[in-house]
Amino acid sequence: MAAFEEALAAATAVAGRVPKGLYIDGAWRPAQGGKALAVEDPATGSVIAEVADASVADALDALAAADRAQQAWAATPPRERGEVLRRAFELMLARRDDLAGLMTLEMGKAFAESQAEVSYAAEFFRWFAEEAVRIDGGYLTAPGGGSRVVVMRQPVGPCLLITPWNFPMAMGTRKIGPALAAGCTVVVKPAKQTPLSMLALVGILEEAGVPRGVVNLFTTSRSGAASSALLDDGRLRKVSFTGSTEVGRTLLGQAAHRVLRTSMELGGNAPFLVFDDADLDLAIEGAVQAKMRNVGEACTAANRFYVQRSVLDRFVSGLAERLGGLRVGHGLDPETEVGPLIDGNAVQSVGELVADATAAGAKVVTGGAAIAGDGYFFAPTVLSGVPGDVRTVREEIFGPVAPVVAFDAEDEALRMANASEYGLASYVFTENLARGLRVSERLESGMVGLNQGIISNPAAPFGGVKQSGLGREGGRVGIDEYLNIKYTAVRAAW
Numbered sequence: 001m002a003a004f005e006e007a008l009a010a011a012t013a014v015a016g017r018v019p020k021g022l023y024i025d026g027a028w029r030p031a032q033g034g035k036a037l038a039v040e041d042p043a044t045g046s047v048i049a050e051v052a053d054a055s056v057a058d059a060l061d062a063l064a065a066a067d068r069a070q071q072a073w074a075a076t077p078p079r080e081r082g083e084v085l086r087r088a089f090e091l092m093l094a095r096r097d098d099l100a101g102l103m104t105l106e107m108g109k110a111f112a113e114s115q116a117e118v119s120y121a122a123e124f125f126r127w128f129a130e131e132a133v134r135i136d137g138g139y140l141t142a143p144g145g146g147s148r149v150v151v152m153r154q155p156v157g158p159c160l161l162i163t164p165w166n167f168p169m170a171m172g173t174r175k176i177g178p179a180l181a182a183g184c185t186v187v188v189k190p191a192k193q194t195p196l197s198m199l200a201l202v203g204i205l206e207e208a209g210v211p212r213g214v215v216n217l218f219t220t221s222r223s224g225a226a227s228s229a230l231l232d233d234g235r236l237r238k239v240s241f242t243g244s245t246e247v248g249r250t251l252l253g254q255a256a257h258r259v260l261r262t263s264m265e266l267g268g269n270a271p272f273l274v275f276d277d278a279d280l281d282l283a284i285e286g287a288v289q290a291k292m293r294n295v296g297e298a299c300t301a302a303n304r305f306y307v308q309r310s311v312l313d314r315f316v317s318g319l320a321e322r323l324g325g326l327r328v329g330h331g332l333d334p335e336t337e338v339g340p341l342i343d344g345n346a347v348q349s350v351g352e353l354v355a356d357a358t359a360a361g362a363k364v365v366t367g368g369a370a371i372a373g374d375g376y377f378f379a380p381t382v383l384s385g386v387p388g389d390v391r392t393v394r395e396e397i398f399g400p401v402a403p404v405v406a407f408d409a410e411d412e413a414l415r416m417a418n419a420s421e422y423g424l425a426s427y428v429f430t431e432n433l434a435r436g437l438r439v440s441e442r443l444e445s446g447m448v449g450l451n452q453g454i455i456s457n458p459a460a461p462f463g464g465v466k467q468s469g470l471g472r473e474g475g476r477v478g479i480d481e482y483l484n485i486k487y488t489a490v491r492a493a494w
Ligand code: NAP
Pocket: 162, 163, 164, 165, 166, 167, 171, 189, 190, 191, 192, 193, 220, 221, 222, 223, 224, 225, 227, 228, 242, 243, 244, 245, 247, 248, 250, 251, 264, 265, 266, 267, 268, 298, 299, 300, 396, 424, 464, 468, 469
């Protein structure tokens, strides 16, 4: 208990020191009209801070600053752009525990997971610091001769970056890193439930030497109105969004009016396939990771488990034993393995999905209900005998619930796995490499975990197909989202 109280006091002190204003044109300032937005600790429901609640005019000021800074930033030597990111990477690592405590305080995930996210988030700054100096072009001879083609890649210009609450730092650095490396200026809008992590991150970028106007940040309770105004403004050249498919669709519709460049990292409904030739202990461990990372509030979270009938009972009882044994509590308590959900609506929606499945005949093997008391807790849950078409299987659960469906043949498993409008991540467990690759090829998703439950890393081109999104973040291709290709055709009369 003493360790918990100490950690809570330390994180609260960090939250107190984080700047709470808008960061526009290299300066912190209050929102016009002086409005504020309350931030809660989801483990207790109590307010931990108030941050500026930007108006539409504030958001437009942020874009104006980004626009003014664009030309000079694009002309800044790539090595200098990279060094700013590199310094920010080092500052993040040096302050990892403070940042992790802050993240847990406003988002809920267990402290060790927040530490892992800070390290993962920082890696995008290191990765793109290295990519800033590798933006290449080309020199071609036209097939008929007589002309040369000089191909160059240039920054797209000021970008709006909208991020969700579930990975409040990594979803930011995965956009800010490549944008800055490419020579783009940015306006960042974090989710209203977790603004402190992004405010701390922008403070670090400021300390790392980001020039005035290159990074701008506003927090607001009027996301729709503010982003509409920015999307309608000719100075904005790109929107990169991570969040729900529903909001992504709205933004794509708005972006269409100005044929704006877009990157969309949207929702998922990941199938997790366990074949009878899998290493079952490994599959159960992978299932715990793929399901319980971030309390199940991850776009890559395993959402539905398809298990071959001959290993079904062993898988279900092994998974239930592991999930039922996880310690649930305040994420800053060193004993805690599973924190709260983000808010009361999340608890209600997860409860409804469980009720829908049980009404259709599913059996609760462990968990199954919200945990009474302060905060927004839901017990880690395993459902067996789940009919293949209930809401829990069709919709993104975003909570600690594992519905298990039986299958007999590989084709049947693939058919069920691909029967979704989403296509972000999938998981396959088998010791047969040929089957693993065959199934990976046939799965309709942007990413597959083969015998592993965690698939994210900075070198990987993260992203989805179908309604899970457009574009890729991270990896060698992540910077392409922020570059335009141009060529100059040169008369070659020699
Ligand atoms: P969300 O409701 O779509 O919100 C995401 C962001 O969009 C927040 O900053 C939110 O601001 C903002 N927003 C909401 N309505 C908007 C509008 N009309 N115009 C402009 N911005 C708007 O999603 P969420 O609940 O925060 O995050 C969970 C979702 O994100 C899940 O579906 C998850 O799968 C997805 N996700 C995807 C990835 C990926 O890489 N594919 C990664 C993480 C999460 P407010 O906070 O003010 O509402």
